Amino acid sequence: MRPYLKIRNLELKTPLMLASGTWGLGENLDLYLTKEEIKSNIGAFVSKGISRFPKKGNPPPRLYETPCGLINSIGLENPGLEVFKKDYLPKLLSYEVPLIINLHGEEVEDFVALAEGFKEEKVDGIELNISCPNVKKGGIAFSSDPKGVKTLVKEVRKVWERFLAVKLSPVGPVYEIAEICEKEGVDALVVANTYPALGVIGLAPLKVIKGGLSGPAIKPLTLRLVYELAQKVKLPIIGSGGILSGKDALEYLVCGAKAFQIGVANLIDPTSAVKIIQEMEELKKKHGLFG
C-alpha cells in the first residue's frame, strides 16, 4: 500500500500520530487495541520525552482539569536512555509502527548524546522538545532563544540523518524559530506543545499548579498557529492541540497540517485513534476532500 505521507525515511500509513507523554511508554497499548488496529490506524508513535538519565518528575499534583482542558506538570518523568532502550523499545518496535523518539535535554550536548544513543536502533526519527530550559543559558527555554535553537538543530543534524522534527512551543518567537528550523534542515514542525498555564487548587492558603495546558481549550489557538505557519514555511506541519474527533483532525489538515498528533484524547479513551481515523475518513468522503 502506498504510504499516506513520506517525509525523508518516515513513511506514515495514516496522518495520525500518538503525541508524546499521553500513552505512557506503550505498556498498555495492546490492552485496548489489537495489533492490527494499531498498525492500520496509527501512522506513528511519538515516545514520551526521553532524557539521558532517569528523571523522577515533579511531586503531585501533576494533573489538573480545567473547563475543556488539562494542565499537566509531569516534569518529564522517564527511565532515561539506557533503561528505555533495554526495557521498552523492543515492545514498541514489535508493533511495526514507525517510532519517533521525543528527546528532552537541558543543554545541546544532551540532545546530541541522545541522538547518538538512538543511532544504532531501528527508530524512524526524533522529535526535539524545545520547551525544555537550557541550563547553560541560565534556564531560558530553547523556544525563547532562536540562536539556541539554531545551534541545537545544527549539532543534532551532524549526528542524525533520519527524520528530524522540532516540536515548537506556542509561545515565544515562534515564526522566527520555524524559519530557522527550515534553514537548518529540519524535516517537519510539530505545532505545538502545551501552553503555560496555572490552576488554583487551594484558595486560602493559596496553592497553585503551574504546567502546560492541552485539550480542546487550546485547539483554536494552535489552529491559528498552524494556519499562519503553513503560509510562511514550506516544511510539513504536524498539528497537535485539542484533537478529540475526526472533525477536529480534518480541521487541522484543511488549515495546512500534513499530519496530526492526538494527546489528551488518548487519556480520555485509549481507543480514540481508531475512532478518529474512521470519523475523519467518512468526513473526507462526504466533503470530497484530499482525493
Ligand SMILES: Cc1cc2nc3c(=O)[nH]c(=O)nc-3n(C[C@H](O)[C@H](O)[C@H](O)COP(=O)(O)O)c2cc1C
Ligand atoms: C500528561 C501529558 C504529558 C506530556 N508529556 C510530553 C512530553 O514528554 N514531551 C512533549 O514534547 N510533550 C508532552 N506533552 C504534550 C503533548 O504531547 C501534546 O503536544 C499536547 O498535549 C497537545 O495536544 P492535546 O491537546 O491533543 O493533548 C504531554 C501532554 C500531557 C497531557
